[in-house]
Amino acid sequence: MNVIPLFVAIPLAAAFFIPMVSQKFRWVPDLLGNLTAFALLVMAVSVIGKKDVYIMGGWAPPIGINLVLDGLSVLMLITISLVGFTATLFSIRYMEQYTSKLRYYSLFLLMMGGMNGVALSGDMFNIFVFLEIASVASYALVGFGCEHEELEASFKYLVLGSVASTLILLGVAVIYGSLGSLNMAHVSRLIVEQGMNKALYFSLTLLVMGFSLKAALVPFHAWLPDAHPSAPAPISAMLSGVLIKVLGVYALLRISFNVFGMSPLLANILIWLGTISMVVGGLLALGQWDYKRLLAYSSISQVGYVVLAVGIGGAVVSRGDSMTVAGLAIGGGLFHLINHAAFKSLLFLSSGAIVYSTGTRDLRKMGGLKDRMPLTSGAANIGAFSISGIPPFNGFWSKLVIIIAAVQARYYWLALTAVLISVITLAYYLKLQRHAFFGPASENNRDVREVPLSMCIPMVLLAVLCVGMGLLLLPGPRAEILQPAVDALTMGMKYATVILGR
Amino acid sequence: MIYALCLVLFMVGLYGVVTKKNTVKIVIGIIIMEYAVNLFLVLLGYRKDGVAPIIDEGTSVLKFSQLAVDPLPQALVLTAIVIGLGVIALMVAICIRLYERYGTFDITEMRRLKG
Structure with a gap:
């Protein structure tokens, strides 16, 4: 039995059944949601190292639709299901504050199904469809609380997200008009045979703009610092941890490397987008006093690292230099991507735990939480050390690889900038630690208690991963x-x- | 030529999204953008004096392929319209909720988030 379509089918089916079966009992949505997320995690681990093409309905690739499982998809599936599993586990108690758990789990699984679909799809239009499934679910989840800020952020995210989707759809339409095919492998074959023409450059521009908007790279980042903090904490973890990476970065990489082919121009665009995001995100994060807003700006900065590293790799590939350096740069970027998924979701979950206990997100009203919430603050400190690149933790290794690759590819200025931004990252996480966990306890935190066990387990799990992922x-x-x-x-x-088999 | 008109329609929608202050007008701008893209997709498969892409027993495949319009963009457009419907419904629902909270449709008066 082929396991590939189940990655999309199981979450979609569960999202459909949860509202149907769980009207009577309150614990059913929790159970079903967690079971589904756990099943996806097991499936994702079971496909490590496999490569396969699943052909839907028996129609061979250029005509029919196919799902492609290769190394990059596997990496994405593992990241999605790992963060998804920890987030659902965290939601059991956290979402008690909100009214409708069954709708929450339904939307959550819809989002996971959409992301899995984007990671697996081998067809341009299907990427658009799955991207919209995931996006629509995430728009609704951002506005889940229905308070002033949440609705405002959700509307902003919706408008910019729809503009991005429309640009992507237009890009896909231009590809179809120009080449008469939508299968990614077939499009790539046709581009090799016929070369690029003006319409294809136009389409590439539209797609890069659309996916950069979804990835919140800097000129397109305006929605992220509003949307990510307004969502409930597990959803913030999913949005920052995987959604911007799968819908934005993964799709961008797939079309730029495998469909259109890397060119020096495209590589330069990626390098610039990455560098600007890295610098601007880092500098804006310094001035934030809202715990979650600081984390959101930091996400922009860290995704900048990923795009920068992959752009350097693309530049080396396109000028035909040594593949070892290219592999090092791209490997560093992808390694930073999964590391960022681990520590950023850890930090967002810890922010959720703090909001759950103290009821505030303002760093100035926290303080002294180290003694009150030892587990949360320990986990959050590990996350902060990882993201700012302190040696034994995973963030250090991926940043080291990226910087070494930048030096070897002779981008000395970029390497220097990456080091400087890493120092700035350390600076704002020290600020976060000093105000939230250390220092004197403020008045209103007198009777704060540690969060319940089911919220501690996901944080500890992610903290262990942050320490251990350097082993990768x-x-x-x-x-x-x-x-x-x-x-x-x-x-x-x-x-x-590889896909078409000839 | 007619493709350029689609692009103009797209730009009209984008202009609405970027400059209008009223949430409902922004939603209408997005609807116009989506319709411009849908129109473009349908036009890609259009052929003058073409017939519907349904093959009968009598027609030969060669003659059919010379006459019929391209059915694939029509299938794509159907999907895109349904997705657009979902997005617009959600967007309008959020507009109504925003109106309940703030008592206005003006986005310049919704300024709780900044920084």
Whole structure:
């Protein structure tokens, strides 16, 4: 039995059944939601190292629709299901504050199904469809609380998100008009045969704009610092941890490496977008006093690192230099992507725990939480150390790889900027730690207690991952998880041959 | 030429989204943008004096392929319209909720979020 379509089918089916069966009992949505997320995690782990193409309905690729499982998709599936599982576990108690759990789990699973679909789809239009499924669910989840700020953020996110989707759809339409095909492998084959023309450059521009809006890279970032803090904490963790990466970065990488082919121009665009996001996101995060808003700006900055690293890799590939350096840069970028998913979701969950206990997100009203909430503050400190790149934690290794790759590719200024922004990252996380966890306890935090066990477990789990994920760089695990993902990108236009099989 | 008109329609929608202050007008701008793209997709498959892409027993495949319009963009447009419907419904619902909270449709008066 082929497992690939189940990645999309199971969450969609569960999202449909949860509201149907759980009107009577209050614990059913919790149970079903967590079971589904756990099943997805098990399935994602079981496909590590596999490569497969699933053809829907027996129609061969250029005509029919296919789902493609390769190294990069596997990496994305693992990230999605891992963060998804911890977020659902956290939601059991956290979402008690809101009224409708069954709608929450239904939307949550819809979002996961959409993201899995984007990661697996081998067809431009299906990427658009799954992207819209995930986006619509996330718009609704951002506005889940229905208070002033949440609705306002949700509306802003909706408008910019719809503009992005429309741009992507227009780009897909231009591809179809120009080449008469929508299958990614077939499009890539046709582009190799016929070369780029003006319509294709136009379409590439539209797609890069659309996906950058979804990824919140800097000139397009305005919605993120409003939307991510306004959502409930587990959803913030999902949005910052995986949604912007799957809908934005993954799709951007897939079309730029495997469909259109890397060119020096495109690589430069990625490098610039990445650098600007990294710098601007980092500098804006420094001035924030809202715990979650600070984390949201930091997400922009860290996604900038990922895009910068992959852009450097693309530049090396397109000028035909050594593949080792390209592999190092892309590997560093993807490694930072999964690391960021781990520590940013950890930090957002810890922010949720703090809001749950103290009822505030303002750093100035916190203080002294170290003694009151030892587990939360320990986990949040590990997350903060990882993201700012303190040696034994995972963030250090991925930033190190990115910087080494930038130096080897002779981008010395970019390497220097990356180091400087890393110092700035450390600065704002020190600010966060000092105001939230250390220092004198403020008046209104006198009777704060540690959060319940079911909220501690996901945070501890992610904290352990933050310590342990540096091991992925060892040769054994690297060959299993990171290397296939890097190969999927560096093989570039050979993608078509692999998928079409000739 | 007719494709350029689609682009103009798209730009009209984008102009509405960018400059209007009323939430409902922004929603209308987005609807116009979506319709411009849908129109573009349908036009891609259009052929002058074409017939509906349904093959009968009598027609030969060769003659059919010379006469019929391209059915694929029509299928894509149907999907895109349904997705657009969902997004617009959600957007209008949020507009109504915003009106309940703030008592206005003017986005310059909704300024709880900043920084």
